[in-house]
Amino acid sequence: MSSDHSFLNDVNQMFSDAAQLMSMEEGLANKINVCNASYITRLGVRLRGKMYTFEGWRSVHSNHPSPAKGGIRYAPYADLDEVEALAALMTYKCALMDIPFGGSKGALKIDPSEWEPHELERITRRFAQELARHDFLSPSQNVPAPDVGTNETTMIWIADEYRRMKSGDINALACVTGKPLAMGGIEGRIEATGRGVQYGIQEFFRHPQDLARTGLPDGLSGRTVVIQGLGNVGYHAAKFLSLEDGCRIIAVIERDGVVRNPDGLDIDALKAHVTATGGVAGFAGGTHDADGKAALTDACDILIPAALESVITKDNAPHVKARLIVEAANGPITYDANTILRDRGIVVIPDLFANAGGVTVSYFEWVKNLTHIPFGLMERRRDERGHRVLTQSIEHMTGRSFPTETAQELMSGTREIDLVRSGLDDKIRSAYAEMSMLWNSNPEIPDLRTAAYVIAVRRLAEIYKALGI
Numbered sequence: 001m002s003s004d005h006s007f008l009n010d011v012n013q014m015f016s017d018a019a020q021l022m023s024m025e026e027g028l029a030n031k032i033n034v035c036n037a038s039y040i041t042r043l044g045v046r047l048r049g050k051m052y053t054f055e056g057w058r059s060v061h062s063n064h065p066s067p068a069k070g071g072i073r074y075a076p077y078a079d080l081d082e083v084e085a086l087a088a089l090m091t092y093k094c095a096l097m098d099i100p101f102g103g104s105k106g107a108l109k110i111d112p113s114e115w116e117p118h119e120l121e122r123i124t125r126r127f128a129q130e131l132a133r134h135d136f137l138s139p140s141q142n143v144p145a146p147d148v149g150t151n152e153t154t155m156i157w158i159a160d161e162y163r164r165m166k167s168g169d170i171n172a173l174a175c176v177t178g179k180p181l182a183m184g185g186i187e188g189r190i191e192a193t194g195r196g197v198q199y200g201i202q203e204f205f206r207h208p209q210d211l212a213r214t215g216l217p218d219g220l221s222g223r224t225v226v227i228q229g230l231g232n233v234g235y236h237a238a239k240f241l242s243l244e245d246g247c248r249i250i251a252v253i254e255r256d257g258v259v260r261n262p263d264g265l266d267i268d269a270l271k272a273h274v275t276a277t278g279g280v281a282g283f284a285g286g287t288h289d290a291d292g293k294a295a296l297t298d299a300c301d302i303l304i305p306a307a308l309e310s311v312i313t314k315d316n317a318p319h320v321k322a323r324l325i326v327e328a329a330n331g332p333i334t335y336d337a338n339t340i341l342r343d344r345g346i347v348v349i350p351d352l353f354a355n356a357g358g359v360t361v362s363y364f365e366w367v368k369n370l371t372h373i374p375f376g377l378m379e380r381r382r383d384e385r386g387h388r389v390l391t392q393s394i395e396h397m398t399g400r401s402f403p404t405e406t407a408q409e410l411m412s413g414t415r416e417i418d419l420v421r422s423g424l425d426d427k428i429r430s431a432y433a434e435m436s437m438l439w440n441s442n443p444e445i446p447d448l449r450t451a452a453y454v455i456a457v458r459r460l461a462e463i464y465k466a467l468g469i
């Protein structure tokens, strides 16, 4: 990647392409494009006998509708441009998935591996105070979730701090999603993004016209997959694709290189090794090579970057051999690389669709917190009063009517996890159907990414027009 490359410029460019295709009025396009507000904090925390200053950001790209939604990442490389780009992506992702959230994102410039859990807790609580004090954290205004370097424990520290500050707020726990199950979380949220990646790929393979563009045969069983990043998203996607769909994960790229096995890696064993040792080197079930980046151009059917942005650039895009790339990470393909891949006939399932499982299930969690009705209670009411109560609640949350294939599973399901999976699957199927139809019916739409942006931007334009802006 060249040093003058900017992730934010890439997202802006992708938006502009869609706005131009829609002949959107320039003033409105500019309004939708820019971040509404960004908050910068430099917070001091006394640790290890001295004062440390941490820089953090929270950007709101859009808050029509409210609240604005998006993860918080802890990473030493974070900066404001990246946060604004990720916030914009959240706006387009929620609009594409037809989830009534605006877009936001936050980050703290920190390497979490350098701090003990009790130190991270103090830093996080201090960050939460700053965000809440400036209305960048609240169930009605701004609702963070986990992202790179954060997890459900980080989220419950934030929620608990907010609850202390707003002791009378009965909805305080809804100020973040991705919480532990015992503290207002929802079944299936931890793996939701990886699950959404799996459902998105399954849906792609159910569309013969789209699959034909890749030249891949029918069915996921036996497809070879290379994954970058065995964190929350990459691990769950790899696990579900290998154990449930019969894919062969032939390479996993991590910080310390790549581990390859042409017969397929045992993902749970590899994850246990990474957790124990901090990397993939030394894993007995494969061959290690320190040059991880090179594996992005390994021969495979499906490439899933699930770690960082801007890893496929104009330099390596000409050498990519995968027929299908699934953007489990946000922004892993630069704008220039996207053009090269498209010209080479490589199909990309874009981030705003591919990793939307997280925000979709976050929406279910937020609704559950605000209604104070556990999904299990809805099921008991179904038993007493018949199926309608259950389906109505799911219809309300997914915005779609049943029955579909998934509704049948839903009817026989009796646990929260069944409802979450059915709702997620339904959202993924609806969004994919819209993207695919636009891509295949309109010669001006060159790829799935442009289709996704056009659908999202159209919805946003309608909101702004309805508001009279």
Ligand SMILES: NC(=O)c1ccc[n+]([C@@H]2O[C@H](COP(=O)([O-])OP(=O)(O)OC[C@H]3O[C@@H](n4cnc5c(N)ncnc54)[C@H](O)[C@@H]3O)[C@@H](O)[C@H]2O)c1
Binding pocket: 071, 146, 147, 148, 149, 150, 193, 228, 229, 230, 231, 232, 233, 234, 253, 254, 255, 292, 306, 307, 308, 309, 328, 329, 330, 331, 355, 356, 358, 359
């Ligand atoms: N967590 C979510 O629910 C969620 C939702 C939507 C999108 N995303 C996106 O998915 C991506 C991954 O997020 P996550 O939550 O899994 O983060 P994570 O911190 O759990 O995992 C990231 C993984 O990438 C690895 N990694 C870091 N640098 C690397 C490098 N140079 N090469 C290879 N691997 C490297 C890390 O070691 C880690 O295993 C990010 O782009 C994030 O924005 C996450």
